[in-house]
Structure formats: C-alpha cells, structure tokens
Amino acid sequence: MYERHILICAGTGCISSGADKVQEALIKSLQEHNLQDKVRIIMSGCHGFCEKGPLFIVFPEDVFYCGVQAEDVPELVEEYLIKGNMVERLLYKDPVSEEIVINHDKIMFYSKQQRLALRNCGVIDPENIDEYIIRGGYLGLKNALKMEPSEVVEEIKSSGLRGRGGAGFPTGMKWQFCLSSEGAKKYVVCNADEGDPGAFMDRSLLEGDPHAVLEGMMITGQAINADEGYIYVRSEYPLAIQRLRTAIRQAEEYGMLGENILGFGFNFKVKIKEGAGAFVCGEETALLASIEGRRGVPRHRPPFPAVEGLWNKPTVINNVETLANVPLILRRGAEQFASVGTEGSKGTKVFALTGKVNNTGLVEVPMGITIREVVFDIGGGIRFGKKFKAAQIGGPSGGCIPEEHLDLPIDFDSLTAAGAMMGSGGLVVVDEDTCMVDLARYFLSFTKKESCGQCIPCRIGTNQMYDILEDITEGRGKPEDVALLEELATAVKKGSMCGLGQTAPNPVLTTLRYFRDEYEAHVNEKRCPALVCKPLLQYYIDAEKCIGCQRCIKACPVDAITGEKKQPHEIDQELCTQCSACFDACPKKVSAVVVVSEGLKTEEEVEVCEEGCKCQS
Amino acid sequence: MEEQLNTVFASYKGEKNELIPVLQDVQEEIGYLPEEAMREVARFVRVPESKVFGVATFYARFHLQPRGNHIIRLCCGTACHVRGASKIADRIKTELDVEVNGTTEDMKFTYEEVACIGACGLAPVMTIDKTTFGKLDPDKMKKILATFGEDAEGGEA
Structure with a gap:
C-alpha cells in the first residue's frame, strides 16, 4: 500500500526542463531511504504549467513544488517526505501578491480553470490504460454502443459541441451529413496536424490522455457506421x-x-499517419490528399468530406480536442455538457497561453470567460511589470485584440465579430515591447511560406502583403501603402479557395483596425514606437554612464565601437547594424547603451541621387 | 544504397498511398533523399517519378541534399518570436556562418527554422537532434552549441 503518490509532469515542456532527470534522482533517493514501497512515482501528461516546470506534486496532501531540478530531490525527500518540513524555495510564489501557495488548486493559474477536455491530463499515467478506465474511460463508448447511430448523433447535436479545430462547425451536424451519406465504407479521421505556431493543446492531449482521443474516434465510428479511423499527426510531435x-x-x-x-458486434481499427511538414495539411481536404500519399493541396468543396472524403468515401474529420470532449458527452449526457458555456458556444476551450505573461502554459476555461480573466488572473499579468498591448488569438490567421476589448467574452461569435477567431486556441499575449507591424509581417512570413500555391489570391496576395509590410518595417513605407495593404487584404480574404488564404489577412486587418497609429509612425515618421524594427533604430552610448569596460567593443560583430579602456566608447553609425549585441553586453547596472527610434530622415531631407532613387544615406 | 532501400521496402506492400511513409523511412535510413533513391521509390510504389519529386519537394520535412551530423531547429513560432527568437537566429547564423537550411562546411550542423515545436511555455526554444532546449538567450545558445563540440556522432534524419 502506497502512502504517497508523486506526480511528475512528463510533457514535452517539463522533459526539456529536466523532468526525466528528476525522476531518476527520485528513484535513487527513495531507494536510499528505503521508501520505494511507500511512495509511488507517476510520470503524468502535461499539467499545463510549462513555465514552472518540472512540476512535482505530492499527494494526498496536494503540495505543489515547481521548477524542481534533480539536485533538489534529496532535499525534498529528506526534508519534506521524511521530516514533513516544507521546502519553501520550491513552492509556488504568486507573481502579483508574492505570497507562497502550497496547494495546486489554490493557485490562480488552476483555480479559474475548468478542465473537462484535459480532465485526465497531468492526473493519469498516459501509458497505462487501467488508469484511464478507472477514471470513467470507455464508459462513453459503452453507452454509445447501446444506442442507435442516429441517437448518438442526436446526443452530440443537443450538446451543442462545435469543432475545436478552427472554424467552429457544429460537430453533430457534420456527423449527421456523414451518417446520411450513402456507402458501406466510411472513415473517421482525427486531425492532429496542429500547425499553428503558438498552439500545443493537441500535442498535450495526445501526450497526456491518448485514450480519450481514441474513445472519441470510436464513438464517432459508431455514430456514422465507420469501422476504420486515421490519426493524422505532425511528425514534429514524436x-x-x-x-x-x-x-x-x-x-x-x-x-x-x-x-x-x-461484445456489441462493433468493429473499429485505428491507423496513425505521420505528417511530413506542411501547414496547409491542417485544412481537411489537403489532409485527406496527404493521407492518400499526394501533395497536400486543398480542393474545392462541395462535395464535402462527409459526402466524398478519404478515397472518395464519406468521412468525418474532427480535431483532437473535439474528439476528447465526445466521450464526456456520452458518459455524462448532453445536458451537463451544455450547462457550461454561452448560448452559441457550449463547453470549454483549451488555450495555449503564451507570450509575455507571467504564467504561460495550457489552460482550459469555460466559454464566455473574458480575455482579461485569462490574461490577468490565470496568466498572472504581464511579465516584468510591463504594459499589456494585445492578445493575439487564433494563430497566424487570428487577430490582435487590444486593451479596450479585454472584457470581451471568449466564444466563437464574439471573437469573430472583433476580427479575430477562436482558431485552434493559441493565445499569445504581447506587451509594449512588441511592434504590431512587425507582428503582422511575422504572420505573413509564415502564411506566404505555407501557402500551397494553388490559387492566385493566396499565393500572390500573401507575398505582396508581406513585401509591403517588409518595406514599412524597414523604413521604405510610402503613405499610400496602408490603404493598398487594406485593399489587398480584403481581396485575398474574399478570393482565396481555402481557409488558409481566407484567414491569412486577419492579422493585417486587425492590426490596421486597432493599431493604425503604429503603421502611421512607421510610414510617416520612419519610427518604430516599440523599438523593434531594426532599420528604424539607432544605438548610442551615453558618455556620462559609460565606464569604459570595453565589453561592448568585444561584443560588436562589425567593429563599429571604439574607445580606450576607462574612457567613454562611441558607436560609428555608418558601421552599426543595429544587432543589439552592445546593448546586451553592457552591464545592467551601467546601462550606458541607449536605443532610440526618433525617425530617419524625412522625404525632404533625403537627397535625390543621380539615378533618381531616394537613398537614406 | 540498394540494401538500405530494400530494408525499407520490406515492410511495405508497394501501394500508391504508401509514398509518404516510404519516403520518410528512406530519409531516416539514408539521411536525405538522393535522386536515385526517389527513382527506386517511384518504381516500388508504382507512381511516376515526377509525382515522387512533387511530393518530396512539397513537404518541408523532406530533404534533397545531405545534411549535417546535428540538426538545429530553431522555433520561430509566435511565442518564441515575441520573446526574441530572431536574436537567437542572428547569433546562430554568425556563430556557425550558415544561412537558414544551410549546413556548416565541416558537416557538423544543419540549421533550420521551424514554425512551432509546441513548447511555447519555454520560449524561445530550439531542438538539437531530439533534445529540446528552452528559455534561450544568445549566450546560453552559444554554450549549448559548444557542448556539441568534438563528437562526430550521427544525428537524426
């Protein structure tokens, strides 16, 4: 009989922070104290709090230690497990109140969450099916197998579940279409091609609770009369x-x-297909092409996959998180599922909360919660006391929500109305140090690279938008660029064939809508207010502060800095490449290197050379 | 190479829809996709060579050139971007004297930029072969590279 259980998070985040070394050290230390029969170690899936990893939670008392390294383990065993003294330095400290919190469910990061899809993540050992079954696993399947396919579809319909992969299409309706399609052979496909930068909920679900996804697929199979399923998963997620x-x-x-x-006479098999690195394969028809062994290029819809899908057979394609919700609905009933959330968006949504917040990680919140609650309560506010600027929601096709919309409730419809979208659930918080024009340029650099090239608005349009944004961030912006960008973005949105092109302009359109002043500063004043766009920056050394330590001279890769030891140094502006190496090298106490963006020479100041170009020099 | 290809082919039936997994395994075995290997794959899964080339050039994870012993993948996802991935990128490029997707002259490192590794909580992040390194800054990155100094072990495909 074990007296204690220790959960060590073994998600990708914590493993790269050293969780496996903590496990080794713990096994060794427990043996040294002859505790191996009294304490059980569970390597669990992702707890969501990747920022503070590796996480080390002791049950039954629920003491939450974070940032634990292998060398801390002997102390934890001797002081805490044996003597019962808290190891205070490894307990969680609230970033705002600076108070120490012992129990994990008292930590704001967890207490505001409602973990339904992630119900088992971080709780069970994902490599042990018994633990899944003990927690009610496969009961939903059993219930579904007792029902007629149409009854299962009805149950999902009345739960109000909408697809968690991006567009938010009602899941029950999708199943209904497929059930009504003629054909003896049908397929279930799980879309685990989580390509959005800044999103990792699918990865964490697959790593932390793979059976929930399998069970969801089987229930789908029962609902649409399919006996075969494919999981299309990124090869980046070994x-x-x-x-x-x-x-x-x-x-x-x-x-x-x-x-x-x-014993219900139901047959089902599942195969895994590894992706080969193409963002567009997250689009359902492209994904099907890829499973069939072709280039992952989308095709026109209709016919929708529910009618003509994999190998032209009716196919339901659902996202990982959608499928993880399905067993819960069949187990507890549609009504209970629908009791959480808002009118049009039922249940919860998992977000990957990242960027400039104190608590980054994976969070699951009821639909309808405000962005403010997610960023400031769960996320613990902005790092280093900086100022919130925007929440970028929905991945590269999402939008930036500014401060004045912080009280916007998070659900499918209100996000779309604000110009963003739920997307897969990436939520990247940016602060005053992020340039919104540069951020839009960044997203376009991604979408233009990932455009499959099939349709012209997307292929050419994303490149053109990128070129204009690059010009603006590098100080070559023209006054008419902003209007041109807006026109182009609208055309790409309307004219593209698939979701990639239709949503790629969103970052441009929302930053133009909410942060037009930043565009104008770049274009008209050649100034980057957030001090990000390199060509618009200038580095100086404050002669009064400089102690002449020559660290910046050594750091400068282009030898642009000169100066004797103990004498103030100077940067040659002609040679400087604005790489910031001197800024980083200057000791924090001294902070003699100053970066400014006060505007490059204006049109009138620039001399027109013989060729008629307007060079900056 | 023939032997390596036969090892891969042995676990497949030679059907059209196996093209991508076969190419993945061939690359795992050889390290990249030489022209001759792609021709053989085409014959094996019975699709035109042009189709094989089309698929191999469409997906980012296929490589038509030999690569270094260690593969550095710097995450350039949104979370890493806003926490300064581009500074790390600049430093890697000057430190190793390589461009994106380039290989150092001594064939030790190949440098790639990828969209998202999914370890956003630890941004900025990079992987070298199969190990993930998080919360990077340019100096920490330099120290990590140095630990890959002398050994000449084969990396991951």
Whole structure:
C-alpha cells in the first residue's frame, strides 16, 4: 500500500526542463531511504504549467513544488517526505501578491480553470490504460454502443459541441451529413496536424490522455457506421506519436479496439499517419490528399468530406480536442455538457497561453470567460511589470485584440465579430515591447511560406502583403501603402479557395483596425514606437554612464565601437547594424547603451541621387 | 544504397498511398533523399517519378541534399518570436556562418527554422537532434552549441 503518490509532469515542456532527470534522482533517493514501497512515482501528461516546470506534486496532501531540478530531490525527500518540513524555495510564489501557495488548486493559474477536455491530463499515467478506465474511460463508448447511430448523433447535436479545430462547425451536424451519406465504407479521421505556431493543446492531449482521443474516434465510428479511423499527426510531435502507439496497442489487448468491441458486434481499427511538414495539411481536404500519399493541396468543396472524403468515401474529420470532449458527452449526457458555456458556444476551450505573461502554459476555461480573466488572473499579468498591448488569438490567421476589448467574452461569435477567431486556441499575449507591424509581417512570413500555391489570391496576395509590410518595417513605407495593404487584404480574404488564404489577412486587418497609429509612425515618421524594427533604430552610448569596460567593443560583430579602456566608447553609425549585441553586453547596472527610434530622415531631407532613387544615406 | 532501400521496402506492400511513409523511412535510413533513391521509390510504389519529386519537394520535412551530423531547429513560432527568437537566429547564423537550411562546411550542423515545436511555455526554444532546449538567450545558445563540440556522432534524419 502506497502512502504517497508523486506526480511528475512528463510533457514535452517539463522533459526539456529536466523532468526525466528528476525522476531518476527520485528513484535513487527513495531507494536510499528505503521508501520505494511507500511512495509511488507517476510520470503524468502535461499539467499545463510549462513555465514552472518540472512540476512535482505530492499527494494526498496536494503540495505543489515547481521548477524542481534533480539536485533538489534529496532535499525534498529528506526534508519534506521524511521530516514533513516544507521546502519553501520550491513552492509556488504568486507573481502579483508574492505570497507562497502550497496547494495546486489554490493557485490562480488552476483555480479559474475548468478542465473537462484535459480532465485526465497531468492526473493519469498516459501509458497505462487501467488508469484511464478507472477514471470513467470507455464508459462513453459503452453507452454509445447501446444506442442507435442516429441517437448518438442526436446526443452530440443537443450538446451543442462545435469543432475545436478552427472554424467552429457544429460537430453533430457534420456527423449527421456523414451518417446520411450513402456507402458501406466510411472513415473517421482525427486531425492532429496542429500547425499553428503558438498552439500545443493537441500535442498535450495526445501526450497526456491518448485514450480519450481514441474513445472519441470510436464513438464517432459508431455514430456514422465507420469501422476504420486515421490519426493524422505532425511528425514534429514524436512523444505524442509514441504514446498514441502505446495506447492503440493496449486498447487492442483489452478488446477495446478491433473486432466485436465490448461484445456489441462493433468493429473499429485505428491507423496513425505521420505528417511530413506542411501547414496547409491542417485544412481537411489537403489532409485527406496527404493521407492518400499526394501533395497536400486543398480542393474545392462541395462535395464535402462527409459526402466524398478519404478515397472518395464519406468521412468525418474532427480535431483532437473535439474528439476528447465526445466521450464526456456520452458518459455524462448532453445536458451537463451544455450547462457550461454561452448560448452559441457550449463547453470549454483549451488555450495555449503564451507570450509575455507571467504564467504561460495550457489552460482550459469555460466559454464566455473574458480575455482579461485569462490574461490577468490565470496568466498572472504581464511579465516584468510591463504594459499589456494585445492578445493575439487564433494563430497566424487570428487577430490582435487590444486593451479596450479585454472584457470581451471568449466564444466563437464574439471573437469573430472583433476580427479575430477562436482558431485552434493559441493565445499569445504581447506587451509594449512588441511592434504590431512587425507582428503582422511575422504572420505573413509564415502564411506566404505555407501557402500551397494553388490559387492566385493566396499565393500572390500573401507575398505582396508581406513585401509591403517588409518595406514599412524597414523604413521604405510610402503613405499610400496602408490603404493598398487594406485593399489587398480584403481581396485575398474574399478570393482565396481555402481557409488558409481566407484567414491569412486577419492579422493585417486587425492590426490596421486597432493599431493604425503604429503603421502611421512607421510610414510617416520612419519610427518604430516599440523599438523593434531594426532599420528604424539607432544605438548610442551615453558618455556620462559609460565606464569604459570595453565589453561592448568585444561584443560588436562589425567593429563599429571604439574607445580606450576607462574612457567613454562611441558607436560609428555608418558601421552599426543595429544587432543589439552592445546593448546586451553592457552591464545592467551601467546601462550606458541607449536605443532610440526618433525617425530617419524625412522625404525632404533625403537627397535625390543621380539615378533618381531616394537613398537614406 | 540498394540494401538500405530494400530494408525499407520490406515492410511495405508497394501501394500508391504508401509514398509518404516510404519516403520518410528512406530519409531516416539514408539521411536525405538522393535522386536515385526517389527513382527506386517511384518504381516500388508504382507512381511516376515526377509525382515522387512533387511530393518530396512539397513537404518541408523532406530533404534533397545531405545534411549535417546535428540538426538545429530553431522555433520561430509566435511565442518564441515575441520573446526574441530572431536574436537567437542572428547569433546562430554568425556563430556557425550558415544561412537558414544551410549546413556548416565541416558537416557538423544543419540549421533550420521551424514554425512551432509546441513548447511555447519555454520560449524561445530550439531542438538539437531530439533534445529540446528552452528559455534561450544568445549566450546560453552559444554554450549549448559548444557542448556539441568534438563528437562526430550521427544525428537524426
């Protein structure tokens, strides 16, 4: 009988922070004190609080230690497990109140969350099917197998579940279309091609609770009369693939996958397809092309995949998080699921909260919560006491929501109205040090690279938008550029064939809508207010502060800095490449290197040279 | 190469829809996709060579040139971008004297920029082969590169 359980987070984040070394050290230390039969170690899926990893939670008392390294383990065992003294320096300290919090459910990051899709993540050992079953796993499937397919579809319809992958299409309706489609052979496809930069909820779900996704797929199979499923997962997620393989093997051994499942005469098998690195494959028709072994290029819809999908057979494609919600609905009933959320958006949504907040990580919140609550309560506010500027929601096709909309409730419809979108659930917080024009340029650099090239508005349009944005951030912006950008963005949005092109202009349109002053500063004054766009910056050394330590001279890669030891140094503006190496090298106490953006020479000041060009020199 | 290809082909049936997994395994085995290997794959899965080339050049994870012993993948996802990934990128490029997707002259490192590794909580992040390194700054990155100094172990494809 174990007296204690220790959960160590083994998500990708915590493992790269050293969780596996903590595990080794703990095994060793427990043996040294002969505690191996009294304390059980569970390597769990992602707890969501990646920022503070590796996480080390002791049950039953629920003491939350964070940032634990292998060398801290002997102290934790001796002081805490044996003597019962808290190891204070490893406890969580609230970034705002600076108070120490012992129990993990008292930490603001967790207490405002409602973990339904992530119900097992960080709680169970994802490589052990028994732990999933003990927590009610596969009960939803059992209920579904007792029902007629149309009844299962009705249940999902009345739950109000909408697709969590981006567009928010009602899941039950999608299933209905597929069920009504003729054909003996149908497929279920799980879209785990999580390509949005800044999003990792699917990865964490697959790593932390793979059986929930499998169960969701099987219930879908029962609902649409399909006996075969594919999981299309990014090859960038090796741990997720490995845990899925283990889960499939265990489910087969238990008779949960294969023939005559649970004795109901239902057959289902699941195969894994690894992606090969193409963002556009997250689009459903492109994904199907990729499974079939072709270039992942989208096609026109209709016919929709529910009618003509994989190998031209009716196919339901659902996102990982959508599928993880399905078993819960079948187990607890549609009504309970629908009791959470807003009128048009039921249930919860998982967000990858990242960027300039204190608490980054994976959070699951009820629909309808405000952005302010997510950023300031769960996220613990902005790092280093800086000022909030915007929340970028919905990945590269999402939009930037400014401060005045912080009280916007998060649901499918209000986000779309504000020009953003739910997308897959990336929520990147940016502060005063982020340049919004540069951010728009960054997203376009991504979408233009990932455009499949098939349709012209997307292929040419994203490149043109990028070129204009690059001009603006490099000081070559012309007054007419802003209007041109707006016109182009609207045309790409209207004219593109698939979701990639239709949403790629969103970052441009929302930054233009909410941060037009930043565009104008770049274009008209050749100034970057956030001090980000390199060509618009100038570095100086404050002669009064400089102590002449020559660190910046050594750091400068282009030898632009001169000066004797103990004498103030100077930067040659002609040679300077604005790389910021001197700024970083200057000791924090001295801070003699100053960066400014006071505007390059204006049109009138620039001499027109013989060729008629307006060079800056 | 023939032997390596046969090892890969042995676990497949030679059907059209196996093209991508076969190419992935061939690359894992050889390290990249030489022209001759792609021709053989075309014959094996019975699709035109042009189709194989089309697929191999469409997906970012396929490489038609030999790569270095260690693969550096710098995450340029949004979270990493706003926390200064471009500074790390600049430093790697000057430190190793490579461009994006380039390989150092001694074939030790290949440098790639990828969209998102999904470890946004630790931004900025990079992976070298299969190890993830988080919360980077230019100096920390330089120290990590130095630990890959002398060994000549084969990396990941």
